[in-house]
Amino acid sequence: METHDHGLFAEIAERGAARAATDDHQWVRGMLRFESALATAQAELGLVPAPAAADVASVVDDLDHDLDGIDPDSLGAAAAAGGNPVIPLVQRLRTLLSDESARHVHQGATSQDALDTAAMLVARDATSAVLGALAAAGDVTAALTRTHRRTPTIGRTLMQQAVPTTFGLKAASWLRGLDGAYRRLARVRENLPVQLGGPVGSRGGAGASALRLGELVAAHLELAAAPPWHTDRLPVADLAGALGSCCGAVGKVAGDVVLLAQQEVGEVREEAPGRGGSSSMAHKQNPVAAIAARASARRAPALVAHLLGCMEQEHERAAGAWHAEWLPLRDLLRTSGSAAGWLADCLDHLVVDADAMARHLPDPVPALDLEANDVLIDAALDDHDRLAR
């Protein structure tokens, strides 16, 4: 039965490139690319005949350009028999190869090798989208920091007006959060590992080349080489933690925008043409982007908890905890992309009202320590400039 999924809520809750980067086709592509890289690496080590590997690589390359021949829904349906979609995918791949080549596909590998590697490839593309959005949000925030370096505004603690500060310093604090989250995620992204273990994690059949084989497969896929991690889920936990931090940093900024945009405060507003109206109140101007960023960001903690809770995986492959990772990992990548993307959009359309800020200052305005203000701001801006991207 066909199910129409997610489009209705996608623009609010799963906006941006991370969604497409994690869709079924990308997972299928990832699994196929694993099989190709494996055969190629095995051929390089003399473990598989070179023509068979070339054949696999060629067929996978064709499929990579046109996945029409492989329907995710039928793979999914067939997955019920064995518990994962790799088994029917490999069967399908074999039908596209000569008998001799088919014999060498997936040689020494296990379903989890293909699926975990696909997850990392999908995560790499999706985290690129998240990082891109974080960087965009950071750049606008850095510009706000510069522009409002010395714009006085009231600091607020415990949701009460406290003593004055500058909007530049407030923006610098946002910037530190966004850049810190960027750095954490970028580091995790650089270390996303290939999975290669074979049926029980022993890389049996590769002999003395066992490490070398992993390195070659990793190199072909531009992933990090690593020992098998079938039931050692630190790579998933790393992703979860870094994405959780991203959403936390995004949620903080989006929350502040929502608070500052209250009419009674009125220190910022979103001005995006054609956005922010209400079905019943024509005069309203809702900060839709900040709200959607916040809504997307707040899905993260539970997803992180779920993925961490899946770390207790039995023996050489888990009976459920592994399968329970797939959709939540996808959801976490998507919601992080959506959160960061909406925040970038929000900040891009943010109008800052320095006059409103001035109205909330005590009279007389106490002197600010502008030297301290400037060194903290400069440090944040320097740090932002140093972000390698």
Place this chain on the structure above:
Amino acid sequence: METHDHGLFAEIAERGAARAATDDHQWVRGMLRFESALATAQAELGLVPAPAAADVASVVDDLDHDLDGIDPDSLGAAAAAGGNPVIPLVQRLRTLLSDESARHVHQGATSQDALDTAAMLVARDATSAVLGALAAAGDVTAALTRTHRRTPTIGRTLMQQAVPTTFGLKAASWLRGLDGAYRRLARVRENLPVQLGGPVGSRGGAGASALRLGELVAAHLELAAAPPWHTDRLPVADLAGALGSCCGAVGKVAGDVVLLAQQEVGEVREEAPGRGGSSSMAHKQNPVAAIAARASARRAPALVAHLLGCMEQEHERAAGAWHAEWLPLRDLLRTSGSAAGWLADCLDHLVVDADAMARHLPDPVPALDLEANDVLIDAALDDHDRLAR
């Protein structure tokens, strides 16, 4: 950009009728049915001209049979402007009506009225699927309880053999969990409330008929009447808690099956033709259904936490916490249906090996208290028979 979603993992992680019952079309149908019921009820109270209401009802009825004219993806895309898909849906609906009828659509209502009511309609259908699967699982479990009423088996505590009991009593314990979860969810399902508050929850415009209007709309939709609950999210929390309990009860049984099916224990096995094979180990027979049930069930706690965490909703409508409910509520309904459905399937194909059980008993087998055994079993079976379905 089109995104192909979920089919790849759907048979493992989101199996069963709850998936289709929660798809985009059903949400759209639910929102449309809300508009129809509202106009009808308003006409009954003289708040809307009867012909306009009839017009709305007729157009909605047509759409209910053929949703082709309303594409969820374009609603979703349009939703970004206002923060939810109701605004574009109402606009679209109005284009299908006469100008006079169009003026009376969505009268006095707000987006959240339509979307929350749709959520409850969707939840009603999806929980039917969950309850059906729980009932099926319970029936098989009751049969197991009867068949193995006095089949001796070793009780196990702290994952160590303890003292003997019967497999019937073990099954009766499963049954109590499944039936208890069934009762909790059925009670919540019976009380799923309509949402009707208008822009700020005051049902403004309905005057002294404010309560009556709510009752009529509820009656038309066969939901419970209730005061507005825009930012009082107990109905969502109730659903979350009951679905969490279902998944907990399912996970317990599925976990036991996985443990009992270990070859070293071998007291049960799943025998489903064409299922349970391995991509790399031809001799294996994996308890796929129990594993998928467990994987589905364990997604629930984090989703429940998320929904409970969304209860702090600001003022008369929340800025993010409401939007953050949509997909997780859908996910929770689906994963519950998948868990219960897979468990029913698992139990339906369960082979119990009483000889293997006998081999794990101490020698000599201590006398069992069969009187106590029987009264506990009879109580569980009686309780099961009393389940109104």
Place this chain on the structure above:
Amino acid sequence: METHDHGLFAEIAERGAARAATDDHQWVRGMLRFESALATAQAELGLVPAPAAADVASVVDDLDHDLDGIDPDSLGAAAAAGGNPVIPLVQRLRTLLSDESARHVHQGATSQDALDTAAMLVARDATSAVLGALAAAGDVTAALTRTHRRTPTIGRTLMQQAVPTTFGLKAASWLRGLDGAYRRLARVRENLPVQLGGPVGSRGGAGASALRLGELVAAHLELAAAPPWHTDRLPVADLAGALGSCCGAVGKVAGDVVLLAQQEVGEVREEAPGRGGSSSMAHKQNPVAAIAARASARRAPALVAHLLGCMEQEHERAAGAWHAEWLPLRDLLRTSGSAAGWLADCLDHLVVDADAMARHLPDPVPALDLEANDVLIDAALDDHDRLAR
């Protein structure tokens, strides 16, 4: 090594009677009362000599008045040997009895019977505290509803001013949430079950009296009779869900107070002598009670998720998932009591500024539908009056 625990943060994060009701001594008392009730019930059924039961009851009664002889820390230390504190407690209890009586203590029971029953007794007392605080908060809220029945105020949606409503209706919405949470928790409290299963949940040894024995023990402890639920954790899930709903309802109200108390809004403020100051800003008046209520409430969702996640318990007693319930259940009871207690305190000291509300209304003020307003308010107040307490 002695550890000084929790006092430093207790007044903020674990305020109120739920803390003392869940401390170590109460758990010990609960376990002892279980042993007494069990022996008494067994004597009533002729399963234990009456003098032995009387002896146990008498010694437990003495200990109930003076627990000095039983130090929780040494029980805790001894618990490491067997995995729970019941084993050393029963040993200790036996030393206080004659040899003949000692033989009949804990007869047919298992550690989990005593500890789970103690948990339910502790939960009963702690939920009393939560309910008391919720009722107090509800009473003040009902008074606010009456007083401000027609006080106009601006409704706010998506954190933006929308259209006018009344503060009475806003308070009525709070009241519905608090009362709804009260009802849910009260119902769970009335059904807290005794635990009685023996080593593997079969109540072996009680014969045809197996059900009757459970009923008698339950009656002595004023708990609900129930079949064994060693690894069917619905009673814990019920508690978790209801407490989660309480915290959700509390957090919503506390969050609104924090928002309304912003100086820029200024529609309410907490006025509690000697409270709300700042270490560095003498002029500030922080809504400390609302903040503490919110902080306490928001701990709940994760604790609920944890307890639901513990429902997959193996076989006849779990190897870890049961042990993992103890402290989180305690934490959840405490944080719920703290949340409700702080909210009652907050509302008790809440000053409502109708003039400030008036300043935020549009000019001219649109006519309110006061009929609808009144029927919704009356319904909420009637519902509150019907709360049996």
Place this chain on the structure above:
Amino acid sequence: METHDHGLFAEIAERGAARAATDDHQWVRGMLRFESALATAQAELGLVPAPAAADVASVVDDLDHDLDGIDPDSLGAAAAAGGNPVIPLVQRLRTLLSDESARHVHQGATSQDALDTAAMLVARDATSAVLGALAAAGDVTAALTRTHRRTPTIGRTLMQQAVPTTFGLKAASWLRGLDGAYRRLARVRENLPVQLGGPVGSRGGAGASALRLGELVAAHLELAAAPPWHTDRLPVADLAGALGSCCGAVGKVAGDVVLLAQQEVGEVREEAPGRGGSSSMAHKQNPVAAIAARASARRAPALVAHLLGCMEQEHERAAGAWHAEWLPLRDLLRTSGSAAGWLADCLDHLVVDADAMARHLPDPVPALDLEANDVLIDAALDDHDRLAR
């Protein structure tokens, strides 16, 4: 009212040095040490008279050796007035100083500076305990890996016997998880930052020395220098993520031990004198340490989710989300220490039964790829040896 807390469950659920390292006294010590380091650093920069700083340092040093004069419970009680315990602590500290010195205590600082810095100091000591336990567990695991390098055992996937591997390789997989978690936590520990921002995060009053002042305070406390992070909670998220990974790695190993220790499998057992008995079944030998490790480990994911969920902190200091961090952070540190400590204990008493392993192998035993086995094992052992400790 005095509350007796946690001792009853402490040996199971909060075992080890992390508990004492996080108790109330340590938090008080941490706050005092912050005040001392701040005054000292300010004196070094000429912002505070040197004698006043010396006075503060001396009084704090005295208190550090004897905290009797400062009772956490009364600080806690006084905390209710202002929302945190720093205000009364600073007041108390001032009473111990000359008027002149008292004027310079806490100069330019805010409560959150002292409390967050104390949290980092407490976390540093507690994570030392966690790391120590992880290292001990890793060392035993490395020894198991060496001893059983080529001991054949059946690999198990989806809880079914698959193909043979070696117990050495299984232990090497545990080792990679434990060492990976160690590295992640050690890196976070090295970067635990001082908090110093003043009332609104601007370090106002320090002028051009604003950065230098932070560096000096950090140096005195041996923490990392950092810009203010009052509402940028990445440091807390880092801790949470790393501790969550530790618990995940521990839970995996403990779970495997529990599974392998089932009598029907019997490939390992815990042999610790005087441990593992049952209150009702004298013959049982429960793997108590593995069970307690598992129980402790599984508390982590929910606590991590909670802490990540607290990252949305408003403006310059949060109204609740900050306060909600304190106890859960403490709980997470403790449960991590308990998990790692119990696992080290478990592994220390683990008896491996190679004969039992042999009995579960297929007949004839297929040839293992011992070359691949050895290179994977050597890589894990080399990696372990490189762990800087």
